[in-house]
Amino acid sequence: MSVLSLALPRRSANATIGGAIVISLVVLAVLGPQIAPYDPLALDLLSRMKGLSATHWLGTDEFGRDILSRLIHGARTSVWISFATVAFAMVFGLFFGVLAGFLRGWTDRIIMTFNDALLAFPGLLLALGIMAIAGASRDAIVVALGLAYTPAVVRVARASVMSIREREYIEASRVMGNSELITMLRHVLPNCIAPMTVLATTMFGWVILSESALSFLGLGVPPPAPTWGNMLATGRPFITQAPHLIILPGLCISVTLLGINMLGDAIRDWFDPKMQG
Amino acid sequence: MTKGTSSTAPVVTAKDLTVTIGPVGPKIVDGLNFTINSGGMLALVGESGSGKTMAARAVLGLLPTPLIVAPGSSIRFNNTELVGLPPKAMRGIRGARIGMVFQEPMVSLNPSMTIGEQMAEGLTLHQKLGKSEIRDRSLAMLERIQIKDPARCLSAYPHEFSGGMRQRIMLASVMLLKPELLIADEPTTALDTLVQRDVLDLMMELTQENGTAVLLISHDLGMVSHYARDVVVMHKGKAVEQGLSNDVLTAPKHDYTKRLVDALPKRQAGGARNSTRAEPLLEMRDIVIDYPGRSHLFRTSQPKRAVDTVDLVVGRGETVALVGASGSGKTTLGRAIVGLVQTTSGSISFRGKPLEFGRSETAKVHRADIQIIFQDPYSSLDPRQRVEDIVGEPLKLDPSISKAERDRRVREVFSEVGLGPEFLRRLPHQLSGGQRQRVAIARAIIRRPAFVVADEPVSALDMTVQKQILELIRTLQERYGFACLFVSHDLGAVEQVSDRVAVMENGKIVEVGNRDDIFDRPQHPYTRRLLDAAMLLDRKFDGAAAQPAA
Structure with a gap:
């Protein structure tokens, strides 16, 4: 422990707390069905909107469904959607961003024109539009949010490629006789992974938030399947009688975002070359 | 002579100055003693990491955390003890009575403030002058340092000036406050040889006029021997030798000083290899290189001609040095040979055939035969690759070389450039820095090229390391017989390695000749100016700098 705290002086708090939150979230998501005490969809109309108790640890919602079980299943949906969305945005964003930044010229102009056009729409509005066309489903959300977040990735990827391609080791690779493709794959791409990783963690948080917002607006995962966002939305009319219906999912979203942001900070420090021995 | 004859009053006296990392940490500066009299100049010389900069920062009270001045040290500045002085009193002295000039003029002026504002900053802070008086004083100072159109200069921003001009302005704004002590930390390292002389001469004039004592920090022994009367040679925090610079540098006693002086590039005994009859390997004819003008919304500005109708021939196995000030086009020409820059017109032929850089078979051969060593070993190596992969990468282009064969050749070339096998996985x-440059050299020579462009290969390195790298290049050249275009502004290094020298000015080659002819019998006035400005230890010039004020 003392060795560890010497090696990681300031970022240890960020890394441990953020890491713990994110890991427990992932564990919840993976093991959800096994841990959840009740079926998240099982109605129990006799015990509606009960508070915290020994039988229902976090109480029940307006249909008597167990809130803890719904939160656990909600985590599963939210985490899956976030991972898939971030992966979608990263793959497409990196591809187009690296292409634009490395080849420049007309490729760059065309890609960036499309990208700027996409950026001009607010992300959520774009996602709303796509959802309206495709209909509400889990996969449609991934595509919609993925498309909404791709332009930001393209921008960041292009910027890091443009700064890396001016370094002398890129020129050294050309002088060696490497083709542009090899130079790009072997020297440019690995060196822009660091900023991309940081962007990915940050984006993970944004996506959870957007997914919740879409679900809240009724365009997310359709009920009765639980997500944190639609739990917020359906609990809203009962805010005075049973505030825990919206406080609990809200808390989940906030704590998750906090954890992800802390982990993102830790990862950023970890990739800083000055921090390496 | 430029060295000031100092009057007797000591301005600053350091006794047993020790700087440590934290209260119990290792010593960065270890028991340093020196005195500088008013109007005198003392130089702290040493390589990076010797503690010279930290010693100077201790005087200013600007040590970065966690460095502290150890108890028992003393720095007397006139009649004030600086060690343990409260921060408020220290701020009154800093700037007003002790000025500092930094190494990098590009970043030591605030880019968002006008020159006038920056010059006024110190005066308003320490002398409580009125606006018009500040303006008058600033104008007078700018006139004094021969800035054209001083009034316009006051309202201009730093980016409108060249590095040398900025350093003059920096110097002017520091000297405006007439400090009793000026600390100059490698003030000209970032500048060209020609500009270097101007700035140093100006510094001498201004400090002599005011009787300002100067603490010069430098790694350039030639420069120190020309300007500083006293010198302290530092090695690993300790002063290994100190005294009059003439004595110390001409007859060094301590081993480390001897090594430093020895590391100064010297002409090899026996002269250059006579290469005039060597058969030509690379021939450049009428090379013109234009950088396209920046395109604006409605027009494109004039292209800039970087290289203007240049002819140059490099023979098999010979070293041709390309010298000139920055912006003379020497680097551009070197990069054109390896295909990093397109030539606008003219022809380059290699082994009698036009040089090709495409996907053709000839181009592949040319790629393997012509290599480059870059200036900055910090940016020329991919930070995420292991050293063995960096060096072995060129061999991957040849599919007939097996993995085992590649490993064998990497190990071989590692030992040739003087790196042990323990470095392979780093x-x-x-x-x-020196080890990185060895890696870069290994990468360049692993395919046994016939021609290597060395673009300022040692200017980012320490003196003793420079010497080792220059010797390494020379040894490898003798072993493998590759020709070398040695691009440099450092005449000392050029004198050591070159067979022939080409001098470039404003994109044109103004003089080409054998090394001894260029160094001993320069024809072109520009060559003569370059040689005059180069402060080599064994060739003292009769500087036209001002005599010290009485």
Whole structure:
């Protein structure tokens, strides 16, 4: 422990707390069905909107469904959607961003024109539009949010490629006789992974938030399947009688975002070359 | 002579000055003693990491955390003890009575403030002058340092000036306050040889006029021997030798000083290899290189001609040095040979055939035959690759070389450039500058090229390391017989390695000749100016700098 705290002086708090939150979230998501005490969809109309108790640890919602079980299943949906969305945005964003930044010229102009056009729409509005066309489903959300977040990735990827391609080791690779493709794959791409990783963690948080917002607006995962966002939305009319219906999912979203942001900070420090021995 | 005859009053006296990392940490500066009299100049010389900069920062009270001045040290500045002085009193002295000039003029002026505002900053802070008076004083100072159109200069921003001009302005704004002590930390390292002389001469004039004592920090022994009367040679925090610079540098006693003086590039005994009859390997004819003008919304500005109708021939196995000030086009020409820059017109032929850089078979041969060593070993190595992969990468282009064969050749070339096998698995950031440059050289020579462009290969390195790298290049050249275009502004290094020298000015080659002819019988006035400005230890010039004020 003392060795560890010497090696990681300031970022240890960020890394441990953020890491713990994110890991427990992932564990919840993976093991959800096994841990959840009740079926998240099982109605129990006799015990509606009960508070915290020994039988229902976090109480029940307006249909008597167990809130803890719904939160656990909600985590599963939210985490899956976030991972898939971030992966979608990263793959497409990196591809187009690296292409634009490395080849420049007309490729760059065309890609960036499309990208700027996409950026001009607010992300959520774009996602709303796509959802309206495709209909509400889990996969449609991934595509919609993925498309909404791709332009930001393209921008960041292009910027890091443009700064890396001016370094002398890129020129050294050309002088060696490497083709542009090899130079790009072997020297440019690995060196822009660091900023991309940081962007990915940050984006993970944004996506959870957007997914919740879409679900809240009724365009997310359709009920009765639980997500944190639609739990917020359906609990809203009962805010005075049973505030825990919206406080609990809200808390989940906030704590998750906090954890992800802390982990993102830790990862950023970890990739800083000055921090390496 | 430029060296000031100092009057007797000591301005600053350091006794047993020790700087440590934290209260119990290792010593960065270890028991340093020196005195500088008013109007005198003392130079702290040493390589990077010798503690010279930290010693100077201790005087200013500007040590970065966690460095502290150890108890028992003393720095007397006139009649004030600086060690343990409260921060408020220290701020009154800093700037007003002790001025500092930094190494990098590009970043030591605030880019968002006008020159006038920056010059006024110190005056308003320490002398409580009125606006018009500040303006008058600033104008007078700018006139004094021969800035054209001083009034316009006051309202201009730093980016409108060249590095040399900025350093003059920096100097002017520091000297405006007439400090009793000026600390100059490598003030001209970032500048060209020609500009270097101007700035140093100006510094001498201004400080002599005011009787300002100067603490000069430098790694350039030639420069120190020309300007500083006293010198302290530092090595690993300790003063290994100190005294009059003439004595110390001409007859060094301590081993380390001897090594430093020895590391100064010297002409090899026996002269250059006579290469005039060597058969030509690379021939450049009427090379013109234009940089396209920046395109604006409605027009494109004039292209800039970087290289203007240049002819140059490099023979098999010979070293041709290309010298000139920055902006003379020498680097551009070197990069054109390896295909990093397109030539606008003219022809380059290699072994009698036009040089090709495409996907053709000839181009592949040319790629393997012509290599480059870059200036900055910190940016020329991919930070995420292991050193063995960096060096072995060129061999991957030849599919007939097996993995085992590649490993064998990497090990072989490692030992040739003087790196042990324990380095193979390291990452670039785990190596020193000299070791990185060895790796870069290994990468360049692993395919046994016939021609190597060395673009300022040693200017980012320490003196003793420079010497080792220059010797390494020379040895490898003798072993493998590759020709070399040695691009440099450092005439000392050029004198050591070159067979022939080409001098470039404003994109044109103004003089080409054998090394001894260029160094001993320069024809073109520009060559003569370059040689005059180069402060080599064994060739003292009769500087036209001002005599010290009485």
